Amino acid sequence: MSLVEVKDLVYIYGENTPFCKTALDHVFLTLEKGGIKAIIGHTGSGKSTLIQHLNALLTPNSGTVYFEGQNVNESKEVSYQIRFRVGLCFQYPEYQLFENTVYQDIAFGPKNMGLNEQQIDAAVQKAASYVGITPDLFQQSPFDLSGGQKRRIAMAGVMAMDPDLLILDEPTAGLDPRGRNQILSFIRDYKERSGKTVLIVSHSMDDVAECADEVIVVNDGKIAMQGSVREVFSRSEELSKMGLTVPETTRIIERLRAEGYDLPAGIFTVEQAAQAIYHFLKGGGAD
């Protein structure tokens, strides 16, 4: 059984008003268990709308969303319970913190799940460790911390529910390169340690190249492509028509290849590029 199955999903904002907008237009999508998956698409393509259907925050105008075979909109109770299994962390989650202390804020989700004190404590400790929040910060007010720390606390708040699928909407938006690298490495780390499936939403191809195994391209409310990073990035012309560009590294290597340098195709990250160029300079040519 697939982890997520979306069948013929249509969603219209402001239906029956002059401002109505079809955000999702007959979307079909299947996600298997495991790994890090990425949804990419330019701003306004419908990424955020799509993921809010996966945990039943939005109800489709038509179509069905299944999580592990269960229709997430079957009843109010199912829709409520599904939110603990599909953890959704919104864009700029740091603006949604509200508790007196870091600890209490992370504990909000587990508390709503009805866990007891001990279980809550274990969940908070574990979630905090995923994102590098040390226990000495637990009793501080989340509002006194730095922007990067706040975002990690908000992410921990969702991880603490121990969801089977963790969805992060634009987790690196508005961060400096260092903060971005840190968040991406925490996400990879989380996947390794928890073994859960992660779905990140991004419009940055570089982010996707760096951590995803599978890529889903959304364009104008439809799924345009789905496949491995290598498959999707090799269709760079189609991507650029959708307002997406392959990572800078890939473009540089492609340019070099066009100039006649004997470098391998399918390079997406700086590390891969460095390796390839090193080999080339040593005289090894393409391997």
Added chain:
Amino acid sequence: MIKDITLGQYFPGNSPIHRLDPRSKLVLVFALLIIIFLCQNFFSLALITVFSVVCVLLSRIPFKTMMKGLKTIVFVILLTSILQIFYNHEGTILWQWHKIQITTGGVSMAIFITVRIICLIFVSSLLTYTTSPTLLTDGIERLLKPLKKIHIEPHTLAMMMTIALRFIPTLIEEVDHIMAAQKARGADLESGNLIKRAKALIPILIPLFVNSFRRAYDLAYAMECRCYRGGDGRTRMRIMKLSGVDFAAYAVCALLLAGVIVLNICFEAVI
């Protein structure tokens, strides 16, 4: 759901009503509200009703939109009408069941009050439908100028109002967003008793306040960076000047007032 609130919605246009000076509009609407309350019988009320409808037609605001404004107060209208019908025992009895009776006096009072409320809503919503919030606050600022003598700054008040109006849609969007985020963590906003529901609002209200303060600071810095120092010595892009339309409107309203007074004197009062 929360987005359905229509507050001071502005319909751009170029009708005579749109072209009125905002100060005139404010003064005239205030005057009209008083005139509506002066009506004492169906004849003067009819005059005012015709006038209100003509104004709406002149403004070219669709009637459907005006009706939408009424929807929010349908409850008030119904309640007052029902109270009038059952508690007013004047005139001849139309219908009786034990102690409950409906009389001609009750019915005519109910109609009178309903029509009056509708006129009030039409006239006052025309103001916000035909005047952009900026012009409106500008107009208020100019009208309140005399307050400067008692050390109240009309410019500050007007600026506060402009900012508040500007941020209402932003805040509504923000509330939607925060609600979704807390629901994603299992916040239950819909069930439980009153106390539980009030408590469930805390995760929404605290981020909303914190973010509003942050926004306020940002805005204040941005304004200071552009050398904003309050109203003293500021000039305006749009200089308000009364024109022919304004004088015509004042004249029409004066005639209307005279008409209402005459009709009140000539015919018997029902209220």
